[in-house]
Amino acid sequence: MKQAKIRLFVExxxxxxxxxxxxxxxxxxxxxxxxxxxxxxxxxxxxRDGEFVGEVAEAGxxxxxxxxxxxxKPLQLPPDLWLCFxxxxxxxxxxxxxxxxxxxxxVIQPMQTEFTNSERxxxxxxxxxxxxxxxxxxxxxxxxxxDLTRLDRLLADWxxxxxxxxxxxxxxxxxxxxxxxxxxxxxxxxxxEGGFSEPERAKLREIGHAVSLGPRILRADTAAVAALTVWQxxxxxxx
Amino acid sequence: MKQAKIRLFVExxxxxxxxxxxxxxxxxxxxxxxxxxxxxxxxxxxxRDGEFVGEVAEAGxxxxxxxxxxxxKPLQLPPDLWLCFxxxxxxxxxxxxxxxxxxxxxVIQPMQTEFTNSERxxxxxxxxxxxxxxxxxxxxxxxxxxDLTRLDRLLADWxxxxxxxxxxxxxxxxxxxxxxxxxxxxxxxxxxEGGFSEPERAKLREIGHAVSLGPRILRADTAAVAALTVWQxxxxxxx
Numbered sequence: 094m095k096q097a098k099i100r101l102f103v104e105x106x107x108x109x110x111x112x113x114x115x116x117x118x119x120x121x122x123x124x125x126x127x128x129x130x131x132x133x134x135x136x137x138x139x140x141r142d143g144e145f146v147g148e149v150a151e152a153g154x155x156x157x158x159x160x161x162x163x164x165x166k167p168l169q170l171p172p173d174l175w176l177c178f179x180x181x182x183x184x185x186x187x188x189x190x191x192x193x194x195x196x197x198x199x200v201i202q203p204m205q206t207e208f209t210n211s212e213r214x215x216x217x218x219x220x221x222x223x224x225x226x227x228x229x230x231x232x233x234x235x236x237x238x239x240d241l242t243r244l245d246r247l248l249a250d251w252x253x254x255x256x257x258x259x260x261x262x263x264x265x266x267x268x269x270x271x272x273x274x275x276x277x278x279x280x281x282x283x284x285x286e287g288g289f290s291e292p293e294r295a296k297l298r299e300i301g302h303a304v305s306l307g308p309r310i311l312r313a314d315t316a317a318v319a320a321l322t323v324w325q326x327x328x329x330x331x332x
Numbered sequence: 333m334k335q336a337k338i339r340l341f342v343e344x345x346x347x348x349x350x351x352x353x354x355x356x357x358x359x360x361x362x363x364x365x366x367x368x369x370x371x372x373x374x375x376x377x378x379x380r381d382g383e384f385v386g387e388v389a390e391a392g393x394x395x396x397x398x399x400x401x402x403x404x405k406p407l408q409l410p411p412d413l414w415l416c417f418x419x420x421x422x423x424x425x426x427x428x429x430x431x432x433x434x435x436x437x438x439v440i441q442p443m444q445t446e447f448t449n450s451e452r453x454x455x456x457x458x459x460x461x462x463x464x465x466x467x468x469x470x471x472x473x474x475x476x477x478x479d480l481t482r483l484d485r486l487l488a489d490w491x492x493x494x495x496x497x498x499x500x501x502x503x504x505x506x507x508x509x510x511x512x513x514x515x516x517x518x519x520x521x522x523x524x525e526g527g528f529s530e531p532e533r534a535k536l537r538e539i540g541h542a543v544s545l546g547p548r549i550l551r552a553d554t555a556a557v558a559a560l561t562v563w564q565x566x567x568x569x570x571x
Contacts, residue, residue, distance in 0.1 A: 232548050
């Protein structure tokens, strides 16, 4: 039997026998770029119904259709974890979104801190990156990329039942307390190059759990992956 | 007092009063690109003597000299950890070298596995990346990038006293045993896209400690940072 080598995120509901109509970009990708034709298989997921094998039923230049066969993976939701980070240079911001998806964040929240240079992001572009990363990493879920929000506003509206882990460059050790913190809802805060400002740090220390990422200064994108690893090991689904 | 904002790796010995002559590239970087002039300060490190403040004594277009003042950081060696990885696409290989430097590996060993596509690397270019990452992350040490070696040859000559941690996609959990393994000398093995082959995996299972990096499939560059985090937390200098 042929195997589906391509994974495709779609918006439509999935289920055995369900027809999935492709839009122009998807048809172009599958039939022009990847050269699939009728009868070929594609792995489909929509973030809600798990993964299904879809068989190409119609392969046009600008449109096409797949028919779902059996489910190949159940839906696997990531832990209820937000990654809040300050956007940096474009390539590294893209990278953070990709890594957050692979590492199993549920929500990606760009935030503007005092020392954030970037004042705008292209939310739709970052969301597309998250989709692509989910297609690549075999996940059945795509994290939601939210609009850029100021850190002070984010904290002013902060949900009481969501705990915060943040990375404090001034700290050594102290990750031990994390495992005892427990709780289901979490957010990781990663500062910009240059770190959080003193008032921001004071606020985060007051309401969050500080952890150390070692004696060297990490770039924001490295810190994101390292912090996600620490969290997943202590509190997440790597157990 | 002015502060050194630029960090520069040099080959020469460092010590109070020592003169450091700059080569053409270094002079170009400091005086043309960064616009420093006589009297300005630069943080210097060479991987052996810690970090010193250097004052520009001569600023030419193609040459220059700095005079070392006081030491600002002692030498901080990373743990005796090798990162052995299979090179992937250029940008992601560069990234792995950058991240290994920030995360505190002592040796970076590119290796050719059965499923490695890349058959050549530019060792000197990767070494330059490690230098740049060390300049950025505030470290006083630059990991040594070694020549590309076949995995089977690497394992045939493997030093008896160096333990191996490798990331096994087939595994869930099982990181607990790592902390009990102890030992000073370690290597982390990261497979290529597509993972290790069955015989490679069998060999690594026989001689190494397998750890899990969670239920999602990570790209090799993500896996490198995550594995370095796991190791540093359990056995390294993040304690």
